[in-house]
Amino acid sequence: MAFIRTQEKLKILADAAKYDVSCSSSGSKRSNASKGLGDATGMGICHSYTEDGRCVSLLKILLTNHCIFDCAYCVTRKSNDIKRAAFQVQEVVDLTINFYRRNYIEGLFLSSGIFKSADYTMERLVAVAKKLRTEEKFNGYIHLKSIPGASDELMKEAGLYADRLSVNIEIPTREGLKLLAPEKNREDFIKPMIKVKNEIIQYKSEKKLIKSTPLFAPGGQSTQMIIGASGESDQQIMWTSNYFYKKFDLKRVYYSGYIPISYDSRLPQIGTEVPMLRENRLYQTDWLMRFYGFEVHEILNEAHQNLDLDVDPKLGWALRNLEYFPVDVNTADQRMLARIPGVGMKSVYKIIQARRFKRLNWEHLQRIGIAINRAKYFLVCASQDFERRDLTGPQLKSLILQNTTSKYQKTLSPQMNLFE
Ligand code: SF4
Numbered sequence: 001m002a003f004i005r006t007q008e009k010l011k012i013l014a015d016a017a018k019y020d021v022s023c024s025s026s027g028s029k030r031s032n033a034s035k036g037l038g039d040a041t042g043m044g045i046c047h048s049y050t051e052d053g054r055c056v057s058l059l060k061i062l063l064t065n066h067c068i069f070d071c072a073y074c075v076t077r078k079s080n081d082i083k084r085a086a087f088q089v090q091e092v093v094d095l096t097i098n099f100y101r102r103n104y105i106e107g108l109f110l111s112s113g114i115f116k117s118a119d120y121t122m123e124r125l126v127a128v129a130k131k132l133r134t135e136e137k138f139n140g141y142i143h144l145k146s147i148p149g150a151s152d153e154l155m156k157e158a159g160l161y162a163d164r165l166s167v168n169i170e171i172p173t174r175e176g177l178k179l180l181a182p183e184k185n186r187e188d189f190i191k192p193m194i195k196v197k198n199e200i201i202q203y204k205s206e207k208k209l210i211k212s213t214p215l216f217a218p219g220g221q222s223t224q225m226i227i228g229a230s231g232e233s234d235q236q237i238m239w240t241s242n243y244f245y246k247k248f249d250l251k252r253v254y255y256s257g258y259i260p261i262s263y264d265s266r267l268p269q270i271g272t273e274v275p276m277l278r279e280n281r282l283y284q285t286d287w288l289m290r291f292y293g294f295e296v297h298e299i300l301n302e303a304h305q306n307l308d309l310d311v312d313p314k315l316g317w318a319l320r321n322l323e324y325f326p327v328d329v330n331t332a333d334q335r336m337l338a339r340i341p342g343v344g345m346k347s348v349y350k351i352i353q354a355r356r357f358k359r360l361n362w363e364h365l366q367r368i369g370i371a372i373n374r375a376k377y378f379l380v381c382a383s384q385d386f387e388r389r390d391l392t393g394p395q396l397k398s399l400i401l402q403n404t405t406s407k408y409q410k411t412l413s414p415q416m417n418l419f420e
Helices: 002-017 089-101 118-135 152-161 174-180 186-209 234-248 276-291 313-320 345-354 362-368 393-402 414-419
Strands: 058-062 107-111 141-145 164-166 221-227 252-257
Touching: 002 058, 002 089, 058 089, 089 107, 089 118, 107 118, 118 141, 118 152, 141 152, 152 164, 152 186, 186 221, 186 234, 221 234, 221 276, 234 252, 234 276, 252 276, 276 313, 313 393, 345 362
Parallel strands: 058 107, 107 141, 141 164, 164 221, 221 252
Antiparallel strands: none
């Protein structure tokens, strides 16, 4: 009987958790203590991603889908007429251990609706992590959601047991948040982020002096934004992202296309397609900012407030800035090499290595692995031919598109058109 009840809860609370995409398990360095269970060292955790890029390798559940708030975009909101359930702390611990032993999961992603109060909820999330670590000696990955408004003491405790903490800012702009979740305010999200950031810094510096200092949230902190629920532009989304990365040292910002779940005049209609392609373009932009040396204003600004859906953001930038091309791969610096469409960072490093010994031509570049079909319009090498032939940006774009098939082409979302 108890088993059936737990199964029923699992069904409800795993389903409710699927809307949260901030569950990547990268970045942790927790190694297995002697006789412990599991190991989250470096890339020791395997990631599985569904076709649309969502991580599925963790047991991903809510502690409860009861909530005292009524955020319009959330399936768990109090006014929604859905089946509710709540796990007890021990039930989550048992599920995690059982699933881990059966090799179903590599760790736990635990979030929750807010029941009674922020502290009451956070206390229970922390209790799950504490039991797993101290009683079950579980060394697998734990990602805990921070509950906005929870006390500093609880946040501190959470960081001692979890690999990663995250607090979702949900809506990219203050105005959007006010419209869709008037009971909430941005400061409630920011406060725990500041606390976690400061604790991470403090624990790291103490560890340099005292080796036995425990780890504090070694996988850092992350956040999630819902895309397409409140009419924000890509510029607003990425500027917010940029701010949070810089201000709070976030490891990741996740972008989650809004899935229409309610009849509410403030939100896109039920049946509106989830903006998956837009979500993908935002991730690409995020990548360019973090690893390719792009500043957010180069890609999104007042003159260009939304990303092109039909070309990736690096190609879009190159097409608007043809004066920087062609780039000579045999002499250009790393920054400019990274800006050539079709050349990833791994290829950039390989080019820099390889050109020490010889002048690179098309054949060499092909062997290095660059996407010649795009790159050939933007670079010159030891081979004589250069493929741009003085085309304009739009001409070049249509030429490239003619020769490209995108797996996302079919999924251009009508939801996008509402906001452009
Ligand atoms: S507080 Fe969180 S769980 Fe509750 S309705 Fe708002 S977004 Fe959903």
